[in-house]
Amino acid sequence: MNVQAESLKLDKDLAYKLVESLTVEVGPRLAGTEADMRSVVWAERQFQQLGFDKVWREPFDMLYWERGQANLTVAAPFNQSLVVTALGGSVGTPFDGISSQVVMFNTLEELTQASTADVKDRIVFINHALEKDIRGGFYGQVVGGRARGAVEAAKLGAKAIIIRSVGSSNNRFAHTGQMRYEEGVERIPAAAISVPDAQQLSKMLAINPELTLSLQMSNNLPGTVTSHNVIAEITGSKRPDEIVLISAHLDSWDEGTGALDDGAGVGIVMATAALLKQEKPERTIRVVLFGNEEGGLIGARAYAARHHQQLAKHVFASESDFGAGRVWRFDTGMGEQALGFARELQKKLTPLGIAMGPNTASGGPDVSILKAQGVPVASLMQDGTDYFDYHHTPNDTLDKIDPTALKQNLEAWLIMTREIANSQVNLRL
């Protein structure tokens, strides 16, 4: 893409053009890869072409993880392959794979209550379904199996763990996502199967509880590499030292092109600041495109550490990282005195169909790190009903973005950012 600053005016398609350019020209951009580096160069070039006053990158160290092949087969008499993907951070299996009987649990909690006798030397299967919800409200209940399943299974002697994807679609895609190990607990391979495959496997187990699976994965963890946060500013015309931080994450999982997660957010916040430049906002608008959100908010933690002294001058922070659905609610996470200002702001959002929400916003995954250090936040809550249909799958591609809904997001971000950037209110109070 080649958007020139002069041609911008009020181009409400700018967010879409940016996510299109990112997903087509860079594509998948797993943190630490060559594609991640291309996305950093892409972001710097876009910021420059959009006429930002300052553009820079901030490096940080991260553990690099590389996906290999993944195969999961059901032994005789059923002899078939299941659709599987490695969870991010997982070790591989021995070259010949791991073959073992399966033991199924409905939830992570059920696994933690099992006995070693039930689990030892088996492949654990957590078959926890994710229900749909506008806020993705059930994700938190289900994602524990992905994040902590390997540790709990290993404590009971399991050889490997597979989970039903943390996804709400019956399309046959496995959903990846980060998993964790724990010091002192054996590191066993962890993978996800698609929702139809989880249903298939549970039907097979009902027929033959002695069923054997073979899992073969060739992931690598080659060590530490450097990634980057990319940062750009529109310098404030009156109070340049006061920072209004708007953000998204630049990295994505490697199987889709990261359109919903989080190309949409990248497009929204870059476009917001670019379009506000001509209005000469009073406070500085800083756009942060965080690196390696997916690996565990690694870029956000690096940002918070590096800017520790400056956080008092961060008057506000927010992140767009929940796909491209319409904004339906304005949630805040600020001081009680600031809520009057927030309600006035929300009135300006009303024509877009955005209601006032509670004062419990996290601000977004990366921004939650700043909130924990006292930075006031808000969240323009997006309709996430379908978000977990696509989240972390090969199916997260540009065509899943509704340009009209993305435009509504941009309009909401313009209002929120403008009001805060031109105000003198202290949102901490």
Next chain:
Amino acid sequence: MNVQAESLKLDKDLAYKLVESLTVEVGPRLAGTEADMRSVVWAERQFQQLGFDKVWREPFDMLYWERGQANLTVAAPFNQSLVVTALGGSVGTPFDGISSQVVMFNTLEELTQASTADVKDRIVFINHALEKDIRGGFYGQVVGGRARGAVEAAKLGAKAIIIRSVGSSNNRFAHTGQMRYEEGVERIPAAAISVPDAQQLSKMLAINPELTLSLQMSNNLPGTVTSHNVIAEITGSKRPDEIVLISAHLDSWDEGTGALDDGAGVGIVMATAALLKQEKPERTIRVVLFGNEEGGLIGARAYAARHHQQLAKHVFASESDFGAGRVWRFDTGMGEQALGFARELQKKLTPLGIAMGPNTASGGPDVSILKAQGVPVASLMQDGTDYFDYHHTPNDTLDKIDPTALKQNLEAWLIMTREIANSQVNLRL
């Protein structure tokens, strides 16, 4: 599954139970494979347990094709992988793959009108979109690129061909399906990319028309093997020599579990005959589960050749092979005098929401071979609006079948088969 004849009564869930058993216990069953053989054994066992009077298999020779790995990558500056699958019958590439510039055409016709200068040494890309339709009516216009694209591209000197999947969904699955070569024309590799990848590729070509792709596939064509049609009969109580043939195909592509194509049809026709047994139909009901439909109606041709002398005694034939959507129309392909009978039959279908259709039915892909030899046919037309969302993809799995719609199919097949089996009408006249 273990359905006993005595427990059958009027079990309207029987079709679903059968397709569930086939897809879970056998799974994908590409013709000529070990799984195909397991499906033959499965079918014989089910027919016997359902109390059919005769059960047998009829072998035929076929060319065996084996899918290997398939990879398609876009070269710098975009450096990304596209979702690709080999078309059935395609040769592989050299081990290191084929790397070349791409030339895009919107249709097969456009390709046939191109000059050698445009195509020579390139990878041809046919980007023909499939529109949705209740009858899948646009399939015939688009599928030519899959079937004949390799021949037309090779005539102009292309190194390989990729097509936009003949599919109507924006889910990121590539749709496989049979392609053909022609004697005397070079056999070049042929593959399909998913709809989102076709869109992605055309966006890339708009930015960089010199784009290079690398295709690597390792398919094998090891030669001739034996597959089987599986046949079972309920002997007619009054006119046992008159055959009412109802059918589906037992084989499936290898990436899904063949639930819609054609496990649903298998369940419907097996259940229809099994449930009619207790009514002692006057004519013989013969269920034929054709082998290797996907490779080009191979089992159907073998059946027609083997039973050539007996075709005059085939009073009727029909096949269920269009997924599991509700039946909405009753089309016929019979003599003019028989249409009065057909209209009476259709009246009995009216409560199921089934209208009278034209007298141009093919009877179904396999049955069209019998129709060509004078056997009267009909087609219970299914709602195929979503059929090509799933057709020939890994996503063709049991969860895509609506049990209520499948029951409606079974009810329609029971009525049609009963009326014809108990009639003395000559449908040829």
